[in-house]
Amino acid sequence: MNETNIQRSNFDSLMVPAYSPAEFIPVRGEGSNLWDQAGKHYIDLAGGIAVNALGHAHPVAVQALQEQGNLLWHLGNGYTNEPVLRLAKQLTASTFADKVFFCNSGAEANEAALKLARKVARDNGQPGKTGIIAFNNAFHGRTLFTVSAGGQPKYSEDFAPLPKGIEHVPYNDLAAVADQISDETCAVIVEPIQGEGGVLPADADFLQGLRALCDKHKALLIFDEVQTGVGRTGDLYAYMSYGVVPDVLTTAKALGGGFPIGAMLTTDALAASMSPGTHGTTYGGNPLASAVAGAVFKFINTPDVLEGVRERNRYFVEGISRLNEKFAVFTEIRGAGLLLGCQMNSRFSGKAKQLTTLASEEGLLLLIAGPNVVRLTPSLIIPFAHIDEGLQRLERAMTRFVASQAPQS
Ligand code: PLP
Numbered sequence: 001m002n003e004t005n006i007q008r009s010n011f012d013s014l015m016v017p018a019y020s021p022a023e024f025i026p027v028r029g030e031g032s033n034l035w036d037q038a039g040k041h042y043i044d045l046a047g048g049i050a051v052n053a054l055g056h057a058h059p060v061a062v063q064a065l066q067e068q069g070n071l072l073w074h075l076g077n078g079y080t081n082e083p084v085l086r087l088a089k090q091l092t093a094s095t096f097a098d099k100v101f102f103c104n105s106g107a108e109a110n111e112a113a114l115k116l117a118r119k120v121a122r123d124n125g126q127p128g129k130t131g132i133i134a135f136n137n138a139f140h141g142r143t144l145f146t147v148s149a150g151g152q153p154k155y156s157e158d159f160a161p162l163p164k165g166i167e168h169v170p171y172n173d174l175a176a177v178a179d180q181i182s183d184e185t186c187a188v189i190v191e192p193i194q195g196e197g198g199v200l201p202a203d204a205d206f207l208q209g210l211r212a213l214c215d216k217h218k219a220l221l222i223f224d225e226v227q228t229g230v231g232r233t234g235d236l237y238a239y240m241s242y243g244v245v246p247d248v249l250t251t252a253k254a255l256g257g258g259f260p261i262g263a264m265l266t267t268d269a270l271a272a273s274m275s276p277g278t279h280g281t282t283y284g285g286n287p288l289a290s291a292v293a294g295a296v297f298k299f300i301n302t303p304d305v306l307e308g309v310r311e312r313n314r315y316f317v318e319g320i321s322r323l324n325e326k327f328a329v330f331t332e333i334r335g336a337g338l339l340l341g342c343q344m345n346s347r348f349s350g351k352a353k354q355l356t357t358l359a360s361e362e363g364l365l366l367l368i369a370g371p372n373v374v375r376l377t378p379s380l381i382i383p384f385a386h387i388d389e390g391l392q393r394l395e396r397a398m399t400r401f402v403a404s405q406a407p408q409s
Pocket residue numbers: 104105106107108110139140141142191195196224225226227228252253
């Protein structure tokens with residue numbers, strides 16, 4: 001290998017094998033178009049796993065990056081900066097929150113939220129109020145605390161001993177929460193739609209019931225909106241469509257449109273527990289990340305863009321349903337906005353990955369969410385012509401997929 005001859009095989013020789021990336025290497029993107037080293041074109045419906053909310057290289061994000069890049073990149077938290085204060089104002093003006101803590105990823109935002117919950121209880125003179133209720137199948141990130149809050153033991157069990165005091169109960173099962181919760185519970189953490197777990201939406205009465213239980217036991221209700229946030233569901237944040245206001249909300253992914261940034265949003269009263277020195281991170285609220293996020297957030301947070309997300313949802317659901325009438329691969333197409341999950345039927349159980357691999361051969365990037373769900377998280381402003389082109393490529397992939405699964409004679 002030299003600097004001009006980079007190949008996929010270099011990944012295996014150079015990188016910690018924590019991922020097994022596709023065999024091709026994308027080199028350029030524009031909107032929902034992507035090209036690999038060989039010049040092959042892809043329609044990108046994966047969106048960097050719900051991150052590239054404006055697609056690739058959107059001029060608004062590029063301009064913010066270039067302008068701030070020429071001004072000031074980084075300071076450290078001994079100084080504040082203009083872009084971060086602007087972004088904090090945007091976030092608090094548009095949500096329930098009064099205060100923001102910035103970090104670099106979804107996991108870090110959740111880590112901050114869980115630490116805040118324990119600190120608040122301690123500050124209130126209840127050091128024993130440490131219990132956290134989380135849900136089976138949930139995903140909250142990969143730090144030790146957040147992977148322990150996640151409800152998929154395969155991600156946490158190899159790293160034991162894990163932090164204590166986290167109990168998991170079935171998602172959408174309010175009675176199970178009512179059985180588990182007590183005055184020793186400091187927080188309930190929940191995704192309004194479980195993303196990695198299979199694009200499973202919460203029932204409205206479940207989230208409303210959680211709110212009531214948290215109020216009764218003085219526990220914080222933490223909404224993990226890392227995947228659902230910043231317009232993904234057709235609302236700025238999913239909590240807005242459920243009519244349930246959390247105490248703490250975490251956001252990342254789409255917030256930077258591809259530039260790494262995360263944030264924890266909360267109220268004045270709760271934020272007071274994070275006094276100077278309590279928590280921090282070198283890059284949190286870095287001017288470069290904040291400037292890009294500010295531009296992306298401003299672009300998305302308009303009635304037109306949000307209505308466009310809902311419109312594209314209908315268009316995708318109709319289009320995929322039409323294909324499914326022909327191929328009978330999915331039992332259900334669910335989710336909200338442009339967080340869509342297609343559940344494989346029993347005939348194709350466990351084969352979501354095979355379908356997405358065929359799709360990439362046809363020039364279409366899709367995701368999975370577990371072995372049985374094909375997931376789509378495209379740009380929130382993907383042009384309809386690209387959706388049409390994507391669906392045509394999906395049709396070709398489904399044709400090959402169904403044929404490859406036919407009983408051999
Ligand atoms: N929370 C949710 C709901 C997520 O979907 C993810 C990532 O997929 C995370 C947290 C972790 O975010 P990050 O990978 O940025 O740490």
